[in-house]
Amino acid sequence: MNADAGTIAMPDTIDEALDAMAANPDLIPVAGATDLFVHWPEHLEAHERSYLDLSHLHELRGITFTEETITLGAGTSYWDVIRDPRFRDELPILVNAARTVGAVQIQTRGTWAGNIANASPAADGVPALMACDATVHLASAARGETTVPLADFYLGYKQMRREPDELITRITLPRRAYDFQYFEKVGARNAQTIAKVGVSMTHAAESGWRIAAASVAPVTLRCRNLEAQLDDEGRPASPDDFESALQADGVAPIDDIRSTAAYRSKVIACIIWHALA
């Protein structure tokens, strides 16, 4: 057992946090802890691990809008976005996604960066960010800062381009004049539910279509083939016409406790098609 097992490190600065992670790569960074605590009563092994508490790091807080970029500090919660009128005006897709996460208590604790690092294929925040071409900024004591486009961040189920000593410090989004934004999550209930299927879509003249899908693959998927099809051909006659593009994009859902593969394959195409109507 690790000597630090069951401990919580509480850094005051990002540098301290990075030093702690360099010294102990087993440290698990935690901000809102909303994913951790869901399984806490059952995952007894989680009680023996060591955590890095980021919740009091003021350097990670804050949202800035510049002429070309929007920056979310890694400590930005869903609630921070919900209550910020700039998002309501410019990126309602993020507000809509944030409002479907758990309940208000979760929205005030949970962070966008935590949603990215938790790497659930059923995430709500990740597809919305992906449809806005988000970039993930990572920092480590050894190598300084690197960036990875969110659409390329995931390698497989719960696998990502984040080294054990790296911390997500912020998320950036390009500012665009979107003429279309759409977020849809199909869950069993109207609130407090995890997606059976989720879709986020944007369109701007300069960037074309961006489509990200949740709960239909081991990772949140950016659907580049489908984007190209829409850019080139527009809305087809039937949702069935999305089938080959979605397959090429890697849509390969499974049967699980929340839904069936057949249901997910059908509904993902349907909701995209109807969103374009």
Place this chain on the structure above:
Amino acid sequence: MADRTMPSRSPLPNRPMNDGIAMSDDANRLDGVAKVTGSAKYGRDVMPKNGVFVSFIRCPWGHAQARSIDEEAASAVAGVLEVEITGREGRYHGEPIGHIAAESLAALRRARSALNIEWDPEDADTEIGSPEASHDDDPDGADHVLEAVYTTPVQTHSSLETHGTSIDHMGDRAIIYASTQGTFSAREGMDRVLGMPQSRFKVVCEFVGGGFGSKLNGAGKEGLTAGRIAAKYGRPAWLFCDRAEEHLDTGNRPSSRTHVRIGYRDDGTIVGGSVRTWGGVGVAGGGGGVVMPSNRYDLGRIRKQHADVRFNGGGPRAFRAPGHPQGAFAEELMIDEVATATGRDPLELRMKLDREDERRSMYELGARLIGWKRRQPTGTQASVLRRGFGIGSTSWNRFPARADAEVVIHPDASVEVRTGSQDIGTGQRTAMAIVVARQLGVPLDVVHVSIGDSSLPAGPASGGSVTATNTSLAMLEAADNLKETFLERIAAQLGVVAGALKIREGDIMQDDRRMMTWQEACAALGSAVSGRGSRSRRSDRQYSGSGHSMGVQFVDLEVDSETGVIHLNRIVAIQSCGRVICRKTAESQIIGGVIQGLSFALFEDKLLDRNTGAMVNPNLEFYRIAGPADMPKIEPVLWEGNQTGIRPLGEPPTIPTAGAIACAVFNAVGSPVRDLPLRPDRVLDAIEGGRS
């Protein structure tokens, strides 16, 4: 600051139709503030000092034998008092094979892990399966035959307060803080395990966090095990289930399969046939009955057969109207299938088939309130969002039970209402106070209720919707007896004839003249005066105690034909319950029954893994219960007819909801979904023409 005063009456459109029948329109739940602020103490909250914590050791497989158990290692964990293995076979996920007692919950957790049990899993049956129905001849006189199979899943009670007992053992006496639906029946067996006569201990359950039938089993294994440990160590003991254990081993509404083969004529008349039902009872010996047909409708001559099916799962317990919601789901959807096949309106067909004239009047009112005229014929909509309307009906008999009551007037002008029976969340405490205040003629705020204590006058266990119906009769008699004694004593003091005095709003009146205030009269008593009453044939006659309840529910919903997701718009629930005691808690009972019914219809499903036999969703994350955002506008209507007597209310409102929703979904999408829950994938399958 905004006005925070709640309106005393909610502005429902149906209100004018049932004004004036409630004993109290405005009274709030007396313990409402205590409950929402957390000052109400439930059994689970009682952790006596120096207590021993106890938990069961449970089988994690559908069926398995424990090959090795490291009892020594678990016993050696600091703080562990004892580890006892009582068996090696687990026949379902969650079956206890022993227990651990320790000084803390943390020690219990460490000891469970140190047991390091190696299991040899065996094959487990996880479901009711598809038993074949024997083929019957077609019923005589039928133009057509409908053959269909309807299924419902296992629903767990999911009480907010889990099952368990906390025992304050004080050497030669004890107080049992039980989470129970039966203050008096929870004593059963406790004398034996405690080694104490019943005169030396009492059961206290002032507040109970739900039970819905699952807390009717006497002291229960939780109580008896805690009792044994308390007696053995001569110390308090605490044993409460966690959420997973609550799903696994504290009963459920059994799964059901209903195979109907019925004949009907071109005009929709049903001419009989056969109904075969099966109930999935886990390892239990019975309890899987399905109430189908309900006898509310004239369905001709029905041959009914039922069999319970055993599998590797926890057994059922009574669950709010046991057997009824499962049966009503099949019956209501079957009637709508016949209506659609014969081109009849389901409302019109029910008016024809229903055996009760009073319910026909309820259908008329319900149809008006829900806007039945807007209903499109089944299967005619092609839009993305498809509207659906459905109907269900309900009935409940009144069961007489023993109940005693005592009412005391104290010299300080307070009135104490005493009944040992419990309030499982229905508002019994509030109802009893209102009954006594009305009958005595005093303001509600002088009345205090002592409840949930086996040293108080005996009352029934709360099963079968019997508590308020029976205890209120005892209470009425006690209040009348008390009033007589009280007025005799006051009359003697005033030097008038007892019969000349009355109590009005607390004042002692002779004709229209106030002789004394309530405070003056009580002070003049010098000592407390009490009256007792019982539920008996005599009190039944005196207070019009008998009678059954009935009701109808109407559902308005939309189905998203892209996703198969159902959005409930409104549910109108018309319900008779005789004389309404407390309007708010009565309406709350109806709304709660509807919520439990819609949750059964749309979400709840205890899932056992085919491979391991283990429950895959023993939590409230994946065992889904309707949340506030899923609830439509629910409009309770307390029916004015049949106002006499105090009639059962707890169970009937949960019976028709699932059936009515299934009918509305059928109306919207054109094909019936015959399996609960009405999951989006099943709805999409139905839309695509297949049956779910």
